[in-house]
Amino acid sequence: MSERSPAVEPPVWHLYLLETAAGALYTGITTDVDRRLAEHAAGRGAKALRLEAEIKRLSPRAKRAWLARRALSAASSAGG
Known part of the structure; x- marks a missing residue:
């Protein structure tokens, strides 16, 4: 009889908005709000x-x- 692996919980995703x-x-x-906000605060967040x-x-x-x-750049990519 084979042993079953314990079920792995899927990650919980969080959507967030920053102003x-x-x-x-x-x-x-x-999946980790505290880590992500710390990354933003440290300047390692989104490029924007x-x-x-x-x-x-x-x-x-x-x-x-x-x-x-x-x-x-915008004018040249728009063909104008």
């Missing part, structure tokens, strides 16, 4: 949140240059 300092909403999903923190550190002149590059 950035700029007021944007970020939606994420995780890291980008916001990176942009905040730029000077006004650098922010304008960043925006100009984004506008050029």
